[in-house]
């Protein structure tokens with residue numbers, strides 16, 4: 462089996478920082494009350510924590526939805542959707558390091574701004590799922606449109622933060 466490159470300590474720290482920043486920005490944008498945050502059950506996982514079927518070579522990150530259930534004895538005391546943001550370390554590292562290792566540094570994407578961009582995008586999906594603005598079983602024909610509006614919102618949310626490194630990420634990840 463091929464061994465995919467996964468995040469080390471430094472990268473995992475960057476994931477935690479980017480997650481906190483993305484949460485703050487998205488929460489502020491949607492004016493989410495603490496109770497709404499509580500209802501949004503989600504987790505961020507990196508490659509080493511992913512099940513084989515959660516690994517994708519097509520995306521940098523994806524959101525999967527699971528049924529979360531807590532029981533006491535045979536009674537279900539809590540049941541809700543659990544969203545899992547699955548970061549694809551290997552794809553992200555490839556993008557960061559570029560296909561040409563000899564390329565000048567300026568050509569590289571910076572990890573933390575890139576993570577901030579990815580996590581903001583995925584969190585917006587999750588807010589839209591939980592607020593029923595987006596359906597999980599959206600028809601394939603409608604997906605590009607939903608993707609486009611999530612992407613637009615992502616850029617809107619990140620605009621005030623966009624320093625040079627983040628602008629570079631936004632340019633590199635522009636759709637169409």
Ligand SMILES: [Zn+2]
Nearest residue numbers: 582586608611
């Ligand atoms: Zn998306």
